[in-house]
Amino acid sequence: MSELKGACIVGQSGGPTSVINSSLYGVINTALHNPSITKVYGAANGIKGVLGDKLYDMGEEDPAELAKLTSTPSSALGSCRYKMKDPDVDDTDYKKILEIFKKYDVRYFFYNGGNDSMDTCNKISKYMQKVGYECRVMGVPKTIDNDLFGTDHCPGFASAAKYIATSCMEVFLDAHVYDTGEICVIEIMGRNAGWLTAASALASAKGYGPDLIYLPEVAFNMDKFLDDVDKIYKKTGYCMIAVSEGICYEDGTLVSEAQASASDGFGHAQLGGLASRLADAVKEKTGAKVRGIELSLLQRCGAHLASKTDIDESYASGEAAVNNAVAGITDKMVGFKCDRTNGYKCEIQLLDLSDVANTEKKVPREWINEEGNGINQQFIDYALPLIQGEPDFSREDSLPRFAKLKKVLAK
Numbered sequence: 001m002s003e004l005k006g007a008c009i010v011g012q013s014g015g016p017t018s019v020i021n022s023s024l025y026g027v028i029n030t031a032l033h034n035p036s037i038t039k040v041y042g043a044a045n046g047i048k049g050v051l052g053d054k055l056y057d058m059g060e061e062d063p064a065e066l067a068k069l070t071s072t073p074s075s076a077l078g079s080c081r082y083k084m085k086d087p088d089v090d091d092t093d094y095k096k097i098l099e100i101f102k103k104y105d106v107r108y109f110f111y112n113g114g115n116d117s118m119d120t121c122n123k124i125s126k127y128m129q130k131v132g133y134e135c136r137v138m139g140v141p142k143t144i145d146n147d148l149f150g151t152d153h154c155p156g157f158a159s160a161a162k163y164i165a166t167s168c169m170e171v172f173l174d175a176h177v178y179d180t181g182e183i184c185v186i187e188i189m190g191r192n193a194g195w196l197t198a199a200s201a202l203a204s205a206k207g208y209g210p211d212l213i214y215l216p217e218v219a220f221n222m223d224k225f226l227d228d229v230d231k232i233y234k235k236t237g238y239c240m241i242a243v244s245e246g247i248c249y250e251d252g253t254l255v256s257e258a259q260a261s262a263s264d265g266f267g268h269a270q271l272g273g274l275a276s277r278l279a280d281a282v283k284e285k286t287g288a289k290v291r292g293i294e295l296s297l298l299q300r301c302g303a304h305l306a307s308k309t310d311i312d313e314s315y316a317s318g319e320a321a322v323n324n325a326v327a328g329i330t331d332k333m334v335g336f337k338c339d340r341t342n343g344y345k346c347e348i349q350l351l352d353l354s355d356v357a358n359t360e361k362k363v364p365r366e367w368i369n370e371e372g373n374g375i376n377q378q379f380i381d382y383a384l385p386l387i388q389g390e391p392d393f394s395r396e397d398s399l400p401r402f403a404k405l406k407k408v409l410a411k
Contacts, residue, residue, distance in 0.1 A: 003036055004036065004107050004108075004134060004136065004326075004328075005036050005037075005038060005107065006036075006037070006038055006105045006106060006107025006108065007037065007038050007039035007040070007041060007104050007105050007106045007107065007108070008027075008031050008037050008039070008040055008041065008106065008107070008108035008109065008110060008322075009041045009042075009043050009050060009055065009101075009104075009106050009108070009109050009110070010024065010027045010028060010031070010040070010041070010042055010043065010058075010077075010109075010110040010111075010112065010140075011042070011043035011046045011047060011049060011050065011077065011110070011111050011112065012024060012043075012046055012075040012076075012077050012078070012079050012112045012113065012142075013046035013047065013079055013080055013081070013082075013111060013112065013113035013114075013116070013117040013120065014079060014081065014113040014114045014116060014117050014142065014143070015079070015114070015143070015144070015300060016073065016074040016075045016079060016300060016301065017073070017142055017143070017144050017155070017156030017159065017160065017300050017301075018073040018156070018159045018160070018163075018300065018301055018302055018303040018305075018306045019070075019073075019155055019156055019159050019303075019306055019307075019310050019311050019314040020073075020074070020075055020112060020142045020155070020156060020314070021069040021070065021072045021073070021074070021075070021076045021403070022069065022070040022155070022310075022311045022312075022314035022315045022318075023112050023140050023141075023142060023155055023314040023315065023317050023318040024042075024069055024075075024076060024077065024112060024318060025066060025067070025069040025070055025315060025318065026140075026314065026315040026316060026317060026318020026319040026320075026321075026322075027110050027112070027140060027318035027319070027321060027322055028040055028042070028058050028066060028069075028318075029066065029067075029319075030318065030319045030322040030323065031058075031108070031322050032058065032059060034322060034323075034326055036326045037108060037322070037326070038105070039057070039059065039104065039105075039410075040057075040058040040059055041055040041056065041057060041058065041104060041106070041410050042055065042056040042058050042077045042407075043055055043056075043077060044056060044077060044078050044407075045077070045078035045079060045080045046077075046078070046079055046080035046082065046111075046113070046117075047080065047082055047084070047093075047097075047111075047120055047124075048080045048082055049077070049078070050096075050097055050100050051093060051096050051097065051100075053100055053103075054409070055100075055104065055409070055410040056077065056405075056407045056408060056409060056410065057408050057409070057410045057411075060406060060408040061405055061406060061408075062406075065403050065404055065405060065406075066403065066405075067403075068394055068401065068402060068403035068404075069403045070311055070315060071303060071306075071311075071391055071392070071393045071394065071400070071402070072303070072402040072403040073301045073302070073303035073306075073402075074301055076403060076405060081116070082120075083116065083120075084119075084120050084123055084124075086123070087123060087126075087127050087130075091127070094123075094124070094127045097124060097127075098127075098128070098131060098133060101128075101133065101135060102133075104410065106135060107134060107135050107136065108135065108136050108137075108138075108322070108325050108326075109121075109124065109125075109135055109136070109137045109138075110137075110138050110139075110140055110318070110321050110322070110325070111124075111137075111138075111139055111140065112139075112140040112141075112142050112318070113139075113140075113141075113142050113143070114141070114142055114143035114145065114147075114148060114154070115143070115147065115148060115356075115357070115358055115359070115360060116358070117139070117142070118139045118141075118148070118333055118353055118356045118357045118358075119357040119358050121137055121138075121139040121333070121353055121357075122139075122331075122353035122354055122356075122357040124137055125137035125330065125331045125353055126331075126354075129331075135330075136325040136326075136328075136329070136330035137325075137330055137331060137353070138321040138322075138324065138325050138329075138330065138332055138333070138334065139321075139332070139333030139334065139353055139356065140317050140318050140321045140333075140334055141154045141155055141317060141333055141334060141335065142154065142155055142156050142314075143156055143157070144156045144157050144159075144160035144189065144196060144299070144300045145157070145189070145190060145191070145193055145195060145196065146193065146195035146196070146361070147192070147193040147195065147360045147361045147362070148333075148335075148356060148361060149351075149355060149356050149359035149360070149361050150333075150335050150349075150351040150355060150356055150361075151333075151335030151336050151337075151349070151351065152335070152336045152337060152338040152346070153336060153338070153386055155310060155313060155314035155317055156300070156310070156314070157195060157196070157310075157386070158307040158309060158310035158313075158383075158386035158387050159302070159303070159305065159306040159307045159310045159311075159387075160189075160196055160199070160299050160300055160302075161195075161196065161199035161202065161307075161383055161386065161387055162199075162305050162306070162307050162310075162387040163295075163298070163299050163302040163305045164188055164196060164197075164199045164200055164202075164203075164295065164299055165199050165200060165202035165203045165206075165209070165387070166203075166305055167186075167295060167298075167299075168186065168200045168203035168204075168208070168209045168210060168240075168242065169203045169206060169208040169209065171184060171186065171240070171293065172203065172208040172209060172240055173208060175238065175240060175291070176238055180289065181233070181237035181238055181288060181289065182238055182288065182289045182290070182291065183229060183233055183238070183239045183240075183241070183279075183282055183283075183286065183288045183289070183290045183291070184239070184240045184241065184290070184291045184293065185241045185243060185275045185278045185279045185282065185290065185291070185292045185293065186200070186210070186240070186241065186242050186243070186275065186293045186294075186295065187243055187245055187274045187275035187292070187293065187294040187295065188200065188242055188243065188244060188245065188295055188299065189244075189245055189295070189296075189299060189300070190215070190216060190244035190245060190246055191216070191245065191246040192216050192246055192360055192362070193216065193217070193360055193361065193362050193363060194214075194215025194216050194217050194244045194246075194362075194363045195363055196244070196299065197213060197214070197215055197242050197243065197244040198213065198215060198363055198367070198368075198375050198379050198383070199383060200213055200242035200375075201213060201374070201375035201379055201380060202380060202383060202384065202387070204375075205380050209240070209242075210240045210241055210242040211232050211236075211238075211239050211240050211241065212225075212228055212229065212232070212239070212240075212241045212242070212373045212374065213241075213242045213243075213373060213374050213375050214241070214242070214243045214244065214247050214372070214373060215244050215247070215363055215368060216244050216246040216247050216248060216362075217362050217363050217365060217368060218365075218368060218372035219248065219249060219250040219372075220247040220248060220249055220255050221249075221250070222249075222255075222281065225278075225373075226281060226282065226285045228371075228373055229241065229282055229285070229286065230285055230286055233286055233288055241278070243274060243275070243278060245274050247274070255274060255277070255278070256273055256274040256277065273294075274294075275292035275293055275294045276292045276294075277292075278292065279291065279292030280292075303391065303393075303400070304391075304393070304400065306391045307386060307387045307388060307389055307391075308388065308389025308390055308391055308392075309385070309386055309387070309388045309389050310386065310387070311389075311391060312389075313336065313346060316348065317334045317336075317348070318334075320334045320348045321334050324350060329350065331352065331353050331354075332350040332351060332352060332353060333350070333351045333352075333353055333356045334348060334349075334350060334351075335348070335349045335350065335351045335356075336348065336349065337349040338385075340381065340382070340385060344385035344388075363379070364378070366378065367379045367382075
């Protein structure tokens with residue numbers, strides 16, 4: 001394919017992670033140094049920034065500040081949850097995007113996000129092909145949920161997993177201080193896939209983790225759950241439980257008491273309150289002292305516990321997106337292919353956007369124990385290499401020094 005010269009836009013979408021900005025820096029830094037890319041624009045709040053003609057000129061940023069993105073959590077450009085309609089039903093947004101692309105001579109579009117973001121990326125890519133506007137579109141993966149189809153794992157998952165495992169180990173020690181005994185229920189993010197909650201098993205493998213782990217992949221039974229907890233508490237005087245926020249009963253009903261409280265822009269219920277609900281049920285059953293803990297946003301923004309492996313791979317995914325697009329590839333998402341047989345090796349692979357969009361990857365059933373309340377060694381072997389390495393952060397007065405972008409608007 002012939003050389004394509006023009007500007008690029010990079011945007012971030014969906015829930016933030018502690019390393020999403022490392023992927024962003026991979027895109028920006030690589031694009032700024034590629035002669036085929038004439039300008040690098042950052043979209044304010046994802047696709048909404050494109051639709052609203054609010055773009056930042058990333059070439060105006062201090063290179064030293066941009067470099068700090070690798071240790072800065074959350075989405076530096078701002079994020080959004082905006083579901084684009086099928087262009088065959090309503091192409092209003094797509095016409096506006098095409099107008100903006102033409103205005104700034106955008107020939108490369110990079111979108112950094114999870115399942116729904118890859119759906120947006122796919123729709124834009126197909127529309128540009130349909131109308132005959134040459135623009136190479138690449139998805140850059142991001143999700144702590146680790147549920148993107150086709151890739152061994154997703155940037156963001158490992159750091160959240162490391163945070164969860166570490167927090168569980170610390171809570172375990174705290175919960176075992178008193179001689180009166182305690183039951184602790186820890187609620188962990190995960191709507192339909194239990195990868196994050198499974199990460200609590202890393203703490204258990206070290207001897208300081210949950211006794212019971214419940215994932216959305218297995219239907220939840222309240223009576224069995226209470227019996228499981230009661231048996232362990234009666235035997236040891238303590239019990240620690242990790243639960244995915246999205247666990248459901250056999251009929252698909254969410255266990256969470258907040259199941260209908262609200263929804264995001266894609267129609268997904270905003271979950272929460274599960275730890276409190278289960279803690280009340282356990283207290284009524286056992287009469288024990290019970291704590292319900294919701295890790296909430298902390299598990300996805302805890303950059304101080306990030307995995308160096310995750311940071312490096314996140315940067316590599318952004319870098320690969322740019323290099324492959326300039327080489328003539330489009331309509332793909334960057335993914336990882338890994339080998340754990342003799343040490344850990346990770347390679348870039350490209351996946352079709354149409355295959356990735358809106359397809360969820362679940363924890364294999366064989367990685368969950370037969371009782372459905374624990375995690376097997378296969379998951380430990382899978383996840384442990386991903387959390388390795390410590391981040392090297394800039395600090396001021398012993399506090400993190402995050403990137404401070406000027407965000408100069410494009411003209």
